[in-house]
Amino acid sequence: MEYILSLLPTMLGGTVVTLKLFAFTLVMALPIGVVFAIARLSSLRFLNYFMQFYIWVFRGTPLLLQLLFIYYGLGIVGIKIDRFTAAVLSFVLNYSAYLAEIYRAGIQSIDRGQSEAADVLGLTRFQTMTRIILPQMFKRVLPPISNEVINLIKDTALVYAIGMSELLRVAKTASVRDFSFIPFFTAALFYLLMIGLVQQFFKWLEAKYDYYR
Amino acid sequence: MYILQALDIHKSFKKTEVLKGITLQLAKGEVLAIIGPSGSGKSTLLRCLNRLETIDSGVIEIDGEIMVRNDPKGRAVYSSEKDIARIRRKMGMVFQNFNLFPHKSVLENLMLAPMLVQRLDAVQAKERALVLLEKVGLSDKVNNYPFELSGGQQQRVAIARALAMNPDIMCFDEPTSALDPELTGEVLNVMKDLAADKMTMIVVTHEIGFAREVADRVIFMDDGLIVEQGTAEDVLLNPQHERTKTFLSTVLMAR
Numbered sequence: 001m002e003y004i005l006s007l008l009p010t011m012l013g014g015t016v017v018t019l020k021l022f023a024f025t026l027v028m029a030l031p032i033g034v035v036f037a038i039a040r041l042s043s044l045r046f047l048n049y050f051m052q053f054y055i056w057v058f059r060g061t062p063l064l065l066q067l068l069f070i071y072y073g074l075g076i077v078g079i080k081i082d083r084f085t086a087a088v089l090s091f092v093l094n095y096s097a098y099l100a101e102i103y104r105a106g107i108q109s110i111d112r113g114q115s116e117a118a119d120v121l122g123l124t125r126f127q128t129m130t131r132i133i134l135p136q137m138f139k140r141v142l143p144p145i146s147n148e149v150i151n152l153i154k155d156t157a158l159v160y161a162i163g164m165s166e167l168l169r170v171a172k173t174a175s176v177r178d179f180s181f182i183p184f185f186t187a188a189l190f191y192l193l194m195i196g197l198v199q200q201f202f203k204w205l206e207a208k209y210d211y212y213r
Numbered sequence: 214m215y216i217l218q219a220l221d222i223h224k225s226f227k228k229t230e231v232l233k234g235i236t237l238q239l240a241k242g243e244v245l246a247i248i249g250p251s252g253s254g255k256s257t258l259l260r261c262l263n264r265l266e267t268i269d270s271g272v273i274e275i276d277g278e279i280m281v282r283n284d285p286k287g288r289a290v291y292s293s294e295k296d297i298a299r300i301r302r303k304m305g306m307v308f309q310n311f312n313l314f315p316h317k318s319v320l321e322n323l324m325l326a327p328m329l330v331q332r333l334d335a336v337q338a339k340e341r342a343l344v345l346l347e348k349v350g351l352s353d354k355v356n357n358y359p360f361e362l363s364g365g366q367q368q369r370v371a372i373a374r375a376l377a378m379n380p381d382i383m384c385f386d387e388p389t390s391a392l393d394p395e396l397t398g399e400v401l402n403v404m405k406d407l408a409a410d411k412m413t414m415i416v417v418t419h420e421i422g423f424a425r426e427v428a429d430r431v432i433f434m435d436d437g438l439i440v441e442q443g444t445a446e447d448v449l450l451n452p453q454h455e456r457t458k459t460f461l462s463t464v465l466m467a468r
């Protein structure tokens with residue numbers, strides 16, 4: 001017990017890094033994904049194809065590769081960014097692609113009659129999207145979105161590869177140093193706690209959206 | 214003086230021609246019923262009139278304003294988006310499946326478009342909505358959500374929602390076809406009230422009784438063409454064409 005307590009300061013430090021990356025990624029990727037989904041559904045050929053290509057690339061290669069490419073690869077061509085920025089950038093680019101596909105499926109699942117009804121009432125396409133389609137879409141995509149958010153928490157561990165001291169790396173360092181499995185065990189508890197909170201939050205959101213069917 | 218004129222409307226989906234030259238006129242205050250077998254192009258015609266579908270050739274004029282006309286080569290050319298938006302606002306549309314906004318309450322369904330499109334403030338929009346809900350007999354459902362209503366009630370809300378934009382013409386596409394038989398009456402009654410108020414209406418329907426009672430004129434469509442038209446009495450009681458007779462007997466048999 002005392003040992004676990006002695007681990008806490010560094011573990012908490014690692015958790016802060018993890019949570020910061022998590023929060024930055026979500027705050028940007030959640031809305032960017034919506035924009036990408038709409039672009040992906042655009043009747044403008046160029047935009048549509050560009051988004052298909054983008055989504056193909058970012059879902060088709062490992063996030064770890066994207067992370068290494070952005071941090072080390074850009075460094076090689078002389079663009080220097082700090083570790084955290086590189087991590088946020090690659091996570092946002094990657095998660096926006098996944099979220100865009102979820103949103104796209106959500107938008108397409110809304111009955112065409114909804115936009116037709118809005119259309120004959122005189123709403124603009126923008127109003128129809130923001131007032132009619134997107135609100136209904138969000139309710140439908142909550143379950144897949146919560147999956148992605150949980151994945152994101154676990155994916156943050158990847159940034160150990162560019163030398164960031166997030167939770168898992170801190171645990172590994174302590175484990176090797178003290179020759180103990182307890183740091184890993186503690187890290188697991190931290191992850192479970194964070195994911196438990198995320199699950200509760202989505203439960204609450206789903207209940208909040210339960211006022212209509 | 215016609216409030217709506219459609220001349221020689223042609224419309225194809227891919228290679229199949231669905232409207233093969235439809236011409237119709239509608240006088241202010243007139244109730245026009247369109248009947249015909251399924252697949253004959255009735256919905257497509259309505260959808261073309263308020264540009265949910267675009268036509269290939271023909272002319273559509275509403276309240277003296279041209280929405281679409283032919284170029285010298287006989288291809289449809291639409292007016293500017295701005296003009297079309299204004300022209301379309303004169304038409305209300307009621308769908309077979311209601312298409313209420315499920316995430317909005319009954320009141321919000323009625324207030325949305327007047328506020329967003331006509332820039333009414335919330336007080337005015339609410340006032341208008343409450344009057345209309347009273348008119349369709351749903352004053353007690355103001356704060357309910359669509360899923361809490363019966364099909365008949367939902368369709369009455371949909372009618373009120375269309376009326377909230379003060380249209381000059383109301384289009385109905387089989388408004389009772391998705392309803393249980395015992396619920397059609399309440400919707401048809403609302404429509405009868407509208408007709409009595411001299412609303413100009415185009416109603417695609419299989420309700421022959423309703424057409425006979427309410428319609429000033431009936432059009433029978435088959436295979437993308439108007440086969441027969443005239444007063445409700447002429448078309449429904451004294452049909453001249455074989456196809457009309459056959460259709461009427463099958464519809465009446467089904468009752």
Ligand SMILES: Nc1ncnc2c1ncn2[C@@H]1O[C@H](COP(=O)(O)OP(=O)(O)O)[C@@H](O)[C@H]1O
Pocket residue numbers: 226231249250251252253254255256257258
């Ligand atoms: N969006 C569409 N794409 C392709 N074919 C369509 C479409 N809408 C209607 N059709 C076809 O057009 C014909 C007329 O359909 P519709 O206007 O719905 O007839 P009705 O309302 O009289 O039953 C049908 O053969 C139908 O399959």
Ligand SMILES: [Mg+2]
Pocket residue numbers: 255256257387
């Ligand atoms: Mg139809």
